[in-house]
Amino acid sequence: MTPRQKYIAFLTIFGKEVRRSLRTWKQTFLPPVITTSLYFLVFGTFIGSQIKAIGGVSYLAFIVPGLVMSTLLTSSFQNMLQKFYFLKFQKTIQEILVSPMPAWLVVFSYLSSAMFSGLAVGTLVFCSALFFQPISVAHPLLAILVALLTSGFFALCGLINAIYAKTFDDLSIVSVFFITPLTYLGGVFYSVKLLPGIWSKISLFDPILYMINALRYSILGFSDMPVYHSLLVIIVGIIIAFSWILYLFKTGRGLKA
Amino acid sequence: MKQALSIKNLRKTYEGGKQALKGVDLDIEEGEFFALLGPNGAGKTTLISITCGLVQKKEEEGKVLVQGHDIDIDGDDAKVHIGLVPQEINADIFEKVEEVLYIQAGYYGISRSEAKEQIEMLLEKLSLKDKRKSKVIELSGGMKRRLIIARALVHKPTLLFLDEPTAGVDVELRHDMWKFLRELNESGVTIVLTTHYLEEAEKLCKRLAIISHGEIKRLGTMEEICNGRKLEDVYLEITK
Ligand SMILES: Nc1ncnc2c1ncn2[C@@H]1O[C@H](COP(=O)(O)OP(=O)(O)OP(=O)(O)O)[C@@H](O)[C@H]1O
Ligand SMILES: [Mg+2]
Numbered sequence: 001m002t003p004r005q006k007y008i009a010f011l012t013i014f015g016k017e018v019r020r021s022l023r024t025w026k027q028t029f030l031p032p033v034i035t036t037s038l039y040f041l042v043f044g045t046f047i048g049s050q051i052k053a054i055g056g057v058s059y060l061a062f063i064v065p066g067l068v069m070s071t072l073l074t075s076s077f078q079n080m081l082q083k084f085y086f087l088k089f090q091k092t093i094q095e096i097l098v099s100p101m102p103a104w105l106v107v108f109s110y111l112s113s114a115m116f117s118g119l120a121v122g123t124l125v126f127c128s129a130l131f132f133q134p135i136s137v138a139h140p141l142l143a144i145l146v147a148l149l150t151s152g153f154f155a156l157c158g159l160i161n162a163i164y165a166k167t168f169d170d171l172s173i174v175s176v177f178f179i180t181p182l183t184y185l186g187g188v189f190y191s192v193k194l195l196p197g198i199w200s201k202i203s204l205f206d207p208i209l210y211m212i213n214a215l216r217y218s219i220l221g222f223s224d225m226p227v228y229h230s231l232l233v234i235i236v237g238i239i240i241a242f243s244w245i246l247y248l249f250k251t252g253r254g255l256k257a
Numbered sequence: 258m259k260q261a262l263s264i265k266n267l268r269k270t271y272e273g274g275k276q277a278l279k280g281v282d283l284d285i286e287e288g289e290f291f292a293l294l295g296p297n298g299a300g301k302t303t304l305i306s307i308t309c310g311l312v313q314k315k316e317e318e319g320k321v322l323v324q325g326h327d328i329d330i331d332g333d334d335a336k337v338h339i340g341l342v343p344q345e346i347n348a349d350i351f352e353k354v355e356e357v358l359y360i361q362a363g364y365y366g367i368s369r370s371e372a373k374e375q376i377e378m379l380l381e382k383l384s385l386k387d388k389r390k391s392k393v394i395e396l397s398g399g400m401k402r403r404l405i406i407a408r409a410l411v412h413k414p415t416l417l418f419l420d421e422p423t424a425g426v427d428v429e430l431r432h433d434m435w436k437f438l439r440e441l442n443e444s445g446v447t448i449v450l451t452t453h454y455l456e457e458a459e460k461l462c463k464r465l466a467i468i469s470h471g472e473i474k475r476l477g478t479m480e481e482i483c484n485g486r487k488l489e490d491v492y493l494e495i496t497k
Contacts (some may be wrong), residue, residue, distance in 0.1 A: 001333065005366020012363025020351075091347035095408075098309050099364035100336040252313035257271055257306075 001100055009101050010109045017083060017113035021120075028079070028117055029124060032071040036125045039067055040132045043189065054191055055222045064129045065216040066188030069150065071125045073211065076118030076151040077179060080158030084110060085165055093255065103249035107159065107242070114155035115148070122147055135219065142227070143218035149234045150211045154179075156241035163245070163254040182208045192224050207233055260322065261287045261338075261416045261447035262308065267319035269303055269312065269471075277303040279471040280319070285449060285464075287415070290442045292458035292465035293451045296496050300471040301451045302344050305418045309341045323416060337365070340414030342422050344451075346401045350394040354385055354404055357393060358411050365412040372411060379407040382437055384430070398425040406434075410441075417441070419450045423457060435461060455488050469496045 001009070021028045044060030051059040087093045096106055129135065137143055161174045186208035192200045203209055214230035217223035223230075248254060262285040269278040277300045285291050293301050306312035308321050310332055321328045323335035348357050358379065362372035380386045383403040388396060396404065406422055419438070423431050438461060442448050452458055458465055465482065467475040474495045475482050483491055 001337075001366050008366045008368050009364055012360055016360055090349065091345065092349045094311055094343060094347050095361060096364060097311055098336060098339065098341050099361075100333040100366075101364060102333055256311060256313040 001102070006101075006105055009099075009105060010112075013096075013106070013109035014113050014116075017110065018116050020083075021079065021113070021117045028075075029121055032075055032121050033124050033128055036067050036071050037128050037131075039063070040129055044132055054194075055220065057220055058133065060133045061135055061220065062191075062216075063189055064126070064133065064135060065219045066186075066212045068122050068126045068129070068219075069208075069212045069215045070183045070186075070188055072118050072122030072147060073150055073154040073183070073208070074175075074179065075121040076114055077154040077158040077161075077175065079117040080110065080114035080155040081162050081165075081171060081175075083114065084159055084162035085171060088162065088165075088255070097255065103246055107156075107245050107249070110159065111152060111155050114158065115151045118151040118155060119147060122151070137219050138221035139218045143215060146211070146214040146218050146231070146234075149231070149238065150215075153211075153234055153237045153241060156238065156245060159245055160241060160248070163248050165254075179208075182206050183212075185209075186212050187224065188212060207237060210234065259287050259325070261285050261289070261324060262449070263320075263322040264304070264308070265320040267304065267307065267314075267321060269300075269307060269314065269318060277471050278307075281468070281471070281473055283466060283473065283476070285447060287447055288442070288445060289464060290438075290448045290462045291450065292462035293449055293468060294455070294458060294465055294492060295451075295468035299468045299496075301468060302420055303471075304468075305341070305420055305449070305451070309339055309418065310336060311341075311343075337412070338415045340409035340412070340417040342402075342406050342409045342417070342419045344420040344424075346398075346405055348393045348401065348405055348408065350392070352393055353389070354391055354393065354396070355380070355389040357404060357408055361408045361411045367412060375411060375413065376407075379410055383407045384433070399427060399430060402426055403430075403434075414446065416447045417449070419448060419452075421451055421453065423452065423454065431457075455492060459488055467492060467495050 040060065043063060048059035053059070054062045157174070161171070165171055185203065186206050187203065192203045192209065195203065210225065210230035210233040213223035213225055214227050214234070217227045262283070264281055264283040267278050267281040270276045281304060293304070295301050303312060307314045308323065308328065310328065314321070316329050324338045326335035328335045352360065355376070358376045359369055359372060362376070380389055383406060385400065385403055385407060388400060393401065393404065402422060402425060409417060423434060426434060438448060450458065450462060459479065462479065464478050466473050479488070
């Protein structure tokens with residue numbers, strides 16, 4: 001395929017998937033915005049007023065980056081997982097496997113469309129937070145970079161999950177046993193510096209902690225660890241996930257009999 | 258004559274141990290209308306799926322060349338030439354008929370404006386014009402079949418695989434479809450057809466292979482294989 005043909009193929013997949021996400025906005029965009037708004041209301045406004053400021057900001061402001069990050073990563077993951085599993089389940093993936101599109105292009109096109117949804121949800125959640133608490137973003141460009149990288153990483157994880165999944169039951173394992181616990185233990189609601197000794201050490205093995213802190217630094221200007229640590233963890237994660245997927249496409253694992 | 262498809266010693270063992278192909282050799286020349294016959298489970302779909310990149314083949318499991326392109330080396334170049342009408346209907350059920358075709362064109366890097374003429378022609382020829390705005394889920398079985406035939410032709414392939422294309426299509430439409438396929442073949446497209454209707458193969462194809470238990474049992478022209486007998490009798494004798 002020529003570069004122009006690749007570009008058309010990319011636009012075809014991206015356009016098709018984005019249109020579908022927009023068409024099903026009640027499932028894609030609405031639930032995460034409502035859920036996090038409730039978090040802002042309950043933990044931020046009702047309970048948060050009883051909690052003293054962390055790092056010089058109100059408790060509500062403190063939890064905003066964590067909640068934005070957790071919805072962003074969950075949406076990116078779920079969006080890709082459902083899209084791709086459906087494609088496999090319905091066998092429409094065959095149209096793509098038969099076509100001359102190289103594997104990386106297929107992955108990149110799906111990745112972009114899942115990131116679009118993830119980032120849109122993240123943005124909506126952030127905007128809804130502004131209703132409860134005005135926040136000025138300390139490092140806006142860094143915030144965008146962190147959001148892009150995290151969204152990409154989790155979309156790739158969703159793709160890996162979808163490729164390995166054989167039944168509908170396999171769709172929830174990663175999310176229930178890894179993503180949800182690691183998110184809640186990743187410092188959405190607290191600073192790991194406040195944890196007793198051993199717990200703060202254990203927390204450092206949680207990759208989501210780095211992502212949440214990277215966004216917290218970008219938005220609020222402070223975090224539990226240097227931001228370049230966080231960026232390094234995410235970039236390494238993306239490289240591993242992308243290579244893993246290309247390997248799966250090459251060997252046909254989970255995609256071909 | 259150049260070969261549209263050349264298969265050398267192709268073997269395939271599925272996960273779980275089922276040996277679906279046991280060393281198949283097959284050469285099909287450009288412009289042929291070729292029938293691949295055989296009972297259920299013979300390995301017809303497996304052979305086609307490997308060629309199209311839907312079933313995994315290891316390098317040591319034989320060689321497949323499509324218009325001279327080795328699928329293990331330049332698979333993406335090989336795929337440009339192939340059109341596939343799969344046995345199982347796999348179109349996206351929530352998409353509109355017309356959209357299925359435009360999306361297919363997109364996968365081959367063909368823009369909407371470039372694809373328009375071909376898609377209009379296919380909608381017309383396969384009697385799908387008044388269904389163009391319907392969702393796939395709303396089509397009858399025979400209409401879905403015609404849609405996936407149209408879909409396979411959007412990018413103007415030179416080698417077309419038809420895996421039981423007329424299953425579930427009514428008598429009248431089947432005759433229209435034969436006419437259409439014959440025209441397509443006359444325009445230069447090489448066609449490989451699998452079917453369980455032997456008279457369909459007799460009507461359309463000059464050469465055929467009869468495959469059973471993963472091996473080609475007979476290969477040749479209709480006359481060579483039948484030798485004055487009825488195809489059905491020969492077929493039953495070979496595959497029993
Ligand atoms: N994905 C798979 N995993 C394991 N075995 C398979 C798979 N697909 C096909 N087989 C087996 O391989 C053999 C050949 O199957 P194939 O689908 O190629 O037959 P076929 O000639 O197309 O039959 P039919 O006329 O029924 O379509 C069968 O025994 C089948 O059970
Ligand atoms: Mg078959």
